Amino acid sequence: MPPLVPVVATWRFRAALLCGLLLPAPLVWLLGLIAYEGGSPLVTAAGITVVPMLTHEERRERQTYEQACHQDGDCEPPLVCFFNMRRVEHYCSDSTCVTDAQCPEGFACRAVKHREDTVVRVCSLVGRRLEGERCEAMPLTPEGGCARGLLCAGTCGRPCQADESQSCPEGFFCAPAPTGALCRPTCESRGCPEGQQCVHLSRGASACMVVHGTNCQRMPCPDAQECRTWAPASQTGQVWMSCVIPCGHSKPDCPEGLVCHLAQCRQPCAPGEPDTCGHGQECTRAHEDGPWLCRTPHAAP
Known part of the structure; x- marks a missing residue:
């Protein structure tokens, strides 16, 4: 019978080599997850701060947890004064999920913009909106939310890589957003079907939509008025435009x-x-x- 030592040594070498190749990816992910859930904010490569998800004990230690607030300073770090669009109220909160597995059935863990450089991860209702369609970050019904696998940043889009030109389908471009880079629609060069107009959206995106009212993107508003657009996710492919007189902070009184x-x-x-x-x-x-x-x-x- 041949000796077993060389066989065992070879097996151990192959096992060690395999572990060496496979371990780095999950290890990096795991270390990031530990930092994310351990109470310290995680800063992504894009410079976006992700509010951490605290443990049950860490939440109990903070007296302001889920208490009403007006600004981040009203909350104990790392909690932020988060506006929940489903509950229509501000309260001190952390992120409530890291992965979809931590959400109820029919929900997905998605990043919701808190500030331009900060996001909170929450369980958001999975919707029916398709790529390029208008969406709501925290929809009340499936009609306003993105389908699973898509991100919402005004419009639904698949995640993409800014340095890879082929990461988005034709008619889309990869745009950075606080919730992560995603494919956003553009109609600047391809035009629109009859009855629709190319409407400018946020962050350089544009989409073919039916315009109600005066298209103040093409016809400038009179002095002292601003062009306002309203494109509810529940009214796919439609936008309402009007020239309005702004008021409020540092603005003149209304006529x-x-x-x-x-x-x-x-x-x-x-x-x-x-x-x-x-x-x-x-x-x-x-x-x-x-x-x-x-x-x-x-x-x-």
Whole structure:
């Protein structure tokens, strides 16, 4: 019988070589995960700070955890004053997930922008929006969210590599975003079908949409007015545009007869009175306790 020592030595060498090749990738990921969940913010290669996910004990130690807040300074680090779009409130929070496995069925762990350089990872409802379609970061219904595997940064897109020109399909380009680089649509060079116009979105993106109102991207607004666009995710391929008088912080008071609501001057109205609003507008209010204002159906609150 031949000696077993050479065989064992060869097997051990191959096993060690295999471990040496395979270990670095999961080890790097694991070390990053430990840093992420250990209470210290993780700074990505793009300079974006990811708010950490605290342990149960670390959350109990912080008296401000899930308490109402107005700014990050109201919260004990590393908690931030996070605005939850589903709950419509600000409260001190950490990230609540790292992977999809930590979310309920039908949800995915996604990065939501807190500031331009900070994101919070939360369980967000998986939606039905496809690549290039408008989306909501924390949708209330599947109609407003991105399908699984897509990121939301105004529009749904697949993750991409900025230095790889082929990482996005035709009609898209790779754009950086706080939530991670993703493919964003562009219609600048290919034009749009009849009845649609190429509308500029954020971060250099553009999409073919049906424009309601005056396209103030093509026709500049009068002095002292600003062009506002509203493209709700629930109304795929449609955008509402109008010239508005801005108001609020460091802005002049609204002209007589108008009221300041959500950073723009609006026409107040009385429900039930005929002709109280102009053509194409309705006397409605965005919230039950909000003021009655003349608004265009489907337009911004």
